[in-house]
Amino acid sequence: MPMPPVTVDLRSSRGVVTWSPPEPYDPLTATPCVVLADRAGCGEFPVLQTLLCRLGVPSVRIDAEGVSALDLSFRLGGGSLTLDDGSLTLDGRRVVPTVVWARHFSPRAMPRAGGPAAAMVRADSWTALVRQLASLAPSSLPGGSPGHLEQLAGAARAGVRVPETVVTTDPAAVPARSAARRFVVKVVDEHFLETAPGLLLGVFPQVLEREELARLPAPDFPVMVQEHVEHDAELRVYYLDGAVHAYAVDKPSPDSPWREEARVPVTPAAVPPAAAAAVRRLARLWGLAYGAFDLLLAGAEVVFLEVNVDGDWRWFESRAGGTAVSNAVALMIRKRHLDALRSAGAPPPIEIVDFLLLGTPMAGGAR
Incomplete structure (x- = not known):
């Protein structure tokens, strides 16, 4: 639902x-x-x-x-x-x-x-x-402003792992063609819609089990259906002209920062060399001077989710303390x-x- x-x-x-x-x-x-x-x-x-x-x-x-x-x-x-x-x-x-x-x-x-x-x-x-x-x-x-599909395709070509992704108007048909146990359903464009000046509605990703996805009614627009990647940590990595700063984020669900902010711990984190290399490689690919990268760490593997070229940083600083990114x-x-x-x-x-x-x-x- x-x-x-x-x-x-x-x-x-x-x-x-x-x-x-x-x-x-x-x-x-x-x-x-x-x-x-x-x-x-x-x-x-x-x-x-x-x-x-x-x-x-x-x-x-x-x-x-x-x-x-x-x-x-x-x-x-x-x-x-x-x-x-x-x-x-x-x-x-x-x-x-x-x-x-x-x-x-x-x-x-x-x-x-x-x-x-x-x-x-x-x-x-x-x-x-x-x-x-x-x-x-x-x-x-x-700098550049790649769309979500361009990001996933570019990252995969650059040798960075991305979740198995299907763009479809019939998400219920995806489980029959995938071995994933859980799925993430998200919109193809931005998560926020501005229905009137100043009034924003956030339509956030949903995490669904196979059975739930198989019962999902078909929308009349395309959506992205991705495998849910089991991971050890989620990082928000800020890229700034070659420099990187990161925070570890523990979200019970994709919309938790908005619905239950107090339950989302955010801590400053060291950027693993593989993650830093992936971020810099993708930033060069898309001509970015600034970008907020969302990554998963699954063992020694880095999984790219997306980059937000307008990504905020003050909320992460506020939750973690300090002004490292602002500086x-x-x-x-x-x-x-x-x-x-x-x-x-x-x-x-x-x-x-x-x-x-x-x-x-x-x-x-x-x-």
Whole structure:
């Protein structure tokens, strides 16, 4: 019997444009700046902005919910983008993007007003601008965005084990063709559906016995049916420009982090060499600068489940304690920002030891 979807209500989140540092920029000078685009209810980028400020990197964060009130213009000069061309003016402040990172920046999140056609044009236009701004900036994240089937096929070709997978509109027929004892049924696309701006429904994987799957009614859309791989540990591994950080997660069921958070222990974990090698190999394959990889460890074997290029990290930090991933993300962005300055011929700021700039780790976290 399918579980009811998990509802996440972000409708009370008010989108804003947040500058760090907050002091007004000189409107006559284009300031090199990191541009972050996300949802107002997500906790990753507010923390990242604080850390970037400590590292001396200016940034601006644009929330998808607040774009309608944003005063924006984007200027393209002749030739390639330099610190004099490609300037972006936001609410009267002129900047040149050095790094652009958009995550969860969906047209479905944007306010709907003025009729269906006007709402669609508004949402599509803002999404297209942010996507193309990322392609024009000297550096952008997360990189590629492979779909689930592309991920599984690519991992298998790269020599990384993946669960036996069938995509079908008749999941009840799968047990007759498989020796697996248990199965995982999941949607082909994202687990969250945004039925209205700010209202998200999570449709999470189900773990079913053979007999349960054989009785499952056929949907009128394709689903993924995978073997349930018996394993010793489940890891969330964060890939950041070659570096890896991991947490061990013990979930009673796939939706436990949302339905019963207190029952999901999360602990920092060392990344086994085989897992680190697999993550780096797949990140190179898909051109990822950032990715949240879900892996299983079955004895000495690494099993790839999926990579989420918009994967959150603050919830894992909050459950496990510490800000290891946040610090690593901030240092990754700072390096890309400085590389953009050097490429444009601008003098980078004076180098200071990173741990002095980051200071005391931040406590707590947001999901």
